Amino acid sequence: MQCPKCRAPMHTYNRNGVQIEQCSGCRGIFLDYGELESLTRLEAQWSQPAPPPPAAPQAYPAPPAPAWGAPHGGHGHHGHHGHHRSKSFGHMLFSS
């Protein structure tokens, strides 16, 4: 078939069982009825997270924090702090 936009020939590709037509000129993609939904469904299955690992046992419950606290601060989101343990963080703990 010809590309409805630039009239160049379109080639058929198979992506995870879905036939899609791509234009050899403008690289535009043509989807038949239902193909977008099929791709979306496949994508959702692909990116669905693995079941979460069991929570690491904590020595203490997460300590309370004030209402104005950082959204993740003090709620046991351990990974959140990694990027803050930078040099400037270290030095902030040392200045008055």
Place this chain on the structure above:
Amino acid sequence: MTPAPLLRALAARARAAAHARSSACPCGAATLADRPDGIVVRHADTVAKAHPPDSDPAELAGRLTLATRLPGILLPPLDPTPLALHGRLVTFWPYGAPVDPDDPDAAPWEAAATLLARLHRTPAPRGLPPMRGPAKAARAVARLREAGPHPAAASVLRAWATLPPWARAEAPMPHTSTLCHGDLHLGQLVRRPADGPWLLIDVDDLGTGVPAWDLARPAAWYACGLLPPEEWNRFLAAYREAGGPAVPVEGDPWPALDVTARALTAQTAARAVAKAVAAGRPLDEVEQSVVDACDRMATVPPQLAQEHTK
């Protein structure tokens, strides 16, 4: 910047004091700090400190005497009497090994908390002046106002406005019977000898007041998402374990910490914004997180500190 004659005179005095202590001095000299509020010079095992220009001699004398009397909590000076040098009061101290600023994981949270709890439990001598924490926070905010326009300044000032007058140094502190350090951060801990126990240094802000002020920096760092919950827990648990009176023995500590943690967050943000304006640079990620906390603070009224059994 420090006038060169003062720095030179201070270095010479440190050298003389070091040589008076040891006939075999390796003569290693360094300037440890050179800030408007204090210059610290090291010569081998001896440190000389020029106190802030506005230091009151009688108040400093009282603070130095206290450091001499609490050698297990505060590093004692070599001589409790300050020397006048180029219009500044100068004191001499043994050198102590500091916390490594490049290794926050090695921070001695338990030692800091235990020293504070012991300080807070020590009866305050009569005549000791008030702790200077609120005055320093107010000064940081005053400098922010003078620094010139910055988009984050309004957030910091709104957060500051949520505080009660005492926390802004506009009224006396509500409780003035507890001995407080007044300016706790990780640069205020040294070990002497280097493998010995930790001690608190810097008596300039020492005095009587609200002990929660001394817990407020770690509390603020935790609230701003900068200090991981585990480390905050270690600090708080050690303080409680040592019988510190600033927070209830168990349960939510925030009613007791909210005002002071807000004050230190606003102070830290004010300093950061004023520095960024002076340097013509943007806020870094850490500074921005403290300003963001100020933003949120303005929408939440302060928690009322409830009286608790001490």
